[in-house]
Amino acid sequence: xSLRMVCRVLTNRYDKAMAEAGLTATQYFLMxxxxxxxxxxxxxxxxxxxxxxxxxxxxxxxxxxxxxVRRVEGEDKRNRAVELTAGGEEVLGQAKVKxxxxxxxxxxxxxxxxxxxxxxxxxxxxxxxxxxxxxxV
Numbered sequence: 001x002s003l004r005m006v007c008r009v010l011t012n013r014y015d016k017a018m019a020e021a022g023l024t025a026t027q028y029f030l031m032x033x034x035x036x037x038x039x040x041x042x043x044x045x046x047x048x049x050x051x052x053x054x055x056x057x058x059x060x061x062x063x064x065x066x067x068x069v070r071r072v073e074g075e076d077k078r079n080r081a082v083e084l085t086a087g088g089e090e091v092l093g094q095a096k097v098k099x100x101x102x103x104x105x106x107x108x109x110x111x112x113x114x115x116x117x118x119x120x121x122x123x124x125x126x127x128x129x130x131x132x133x134x135x136x137v
Contacts, residue, residue, distance in 0.1 A: 010106070017102045021095035022066070026051075028095050030059050031068065031088060039072055039081045050126065063088070 014025035023031070033049055034040055040048075046056035060082060063069040068088030072081040084092070107115050 013102050013106070014099065017098040018095055020098055021091055023091065023095050024059075026055075027059050027063055028092070028099060030056065031063065031084060031092050031095075034069065034082055034084050035089075035092060039083045041079055041081045043079075045082065066091075 011025055014028075018025050018028050021028075030045065030049060033045055037045075042056060042060065043053065045060075046053050049056060051059075060069060064071065064082075066087075068085055068091050069082050070085050072083055110118070
């Protein structure tokens, strides 16, 4: 329960900061993942972001409507990819400053050493889930 409460508190902090740039924290994260991949299929994006397909698609629809993301048609229309637009890059630049401000405040609250330890622990949990998922396939 404590972890869920912490997640909600942090999500609310980041959502508030991202709202100044017209985004939610989830949309910012989706855009950062897209930026990191250049182009990425929607199913791969959802999997990488640990989101269900519906949530990822809903977030992408808003980003596309705002002109920050565009769909790229592949050979198979079921396997569409997405990429950032120039407008998306601009919004990300504005949002990144706000994200870093909240990140800095959070680091000051808990300390850099604890943050590194926490990231490592949470990374193990995510990797364990991915390993479990891969072993089922």
